[in-house]
Amino acid sequence: EPEVTQTPSHQVTQMGQEVILRCVPISNHLYFYWYRQILGQKVEFLVSFYNNEISEKSEIFDDQFSVERPDGSNFTLKIRSTKLEDSAMYFCASILHEQYFGPGTRLTVT
Amino acid sequence: GENVEQHPSTLSVQEGDSAVIKCTYSDSASNYFPWYKQELGKRPQLIIDIRSNVGEKKDQRIAVTLNKTAKHFSLHITETQPEDSAVYFCAASMSTGGFKTIFGAGTRLFVKA
Numbered sequence: 001e002p003e004v005t006q007t008p009s010h011q012v013t014q015m016g017q018e019v020i021l022r023c024v025p026i027s028n029h030l031y032f033y034w035y036r037q038i039l040g041q042k043v044e045f046l047v048s049f050y051n052n053e054i055s056e057k058s059e060i061f062d063d064q065f066s067v068e069r070p071d072g073s074n075f076t077l078k079i080r081s082t083k084l085e086d087s088a089m090y091f092c093a094s095i096l097h098e099q100y101f102g103p104g105t106r107l108t109v110t
Numbered sequence: 111g112e113n114v115e116q117h118p119s120t121l122s123v124q125e126g127d128s129a130v131i132k133c134t135y136s137d138s139a140s141n142y143f144p145w146y147k148q149e150l151g152k153r154p155q156l157i158i159d160i161r162s163n164v165g166e167k168k169d170q171r172i173a174v175t176l177n178k179t180a181k182h183f184s185l186h187i188t189e190t191q192p193e194d195s196a197v198y199f200c201a202a203s204m205s206t207g208g209f210k211t212i213f214g215a216g217t218r219l220f221v222k223a
Binding site: 104 | 144146152153154155156159199201210211212213214215216
């Protein structure tokens, strides 16, 4: 069964550094998403992406965040200058009829 | 924007009993309501969903009901087993694709053997 994959599984970075989180959505899916989940809290929507452009974004997704689909398979989330409060699990998801989540990347900002 | 409220935050039941988790949503345009199960350190897994054109859906021990007028939807788990212990999230979306999914705060379910 096809799955959404994410790399790396854990990323540790220093405050102020840039990070890129990578996702490979399921190949025939059309919509792609990034969510984040701070430890012990709910899953929060960040951004949705369709047809090579952002279709919707949340208040969390400010100028420090960007997304890209650099080729036909990868979908990336970039955080330009990380802050301590960016520490969270970041989930990628994709949809054809149902939404499937990737395993997540745990981002730790020190 | 959409807001999803979920209750209770913690639920403890005896094995074999039923568990009910309730959610309300604010945006009447929402038309898709998935439920996710999340085990510790794992990704959310879709367990059942319901669209606004139906009032109830069942899959083995799991059922979901939707009251569009009241903007309520509920998850029912019957004959609970210890492996049902996890955090359950309800969510609301305006579509299965293209629009954001707003999650409830989660219910931590403990099933005691």
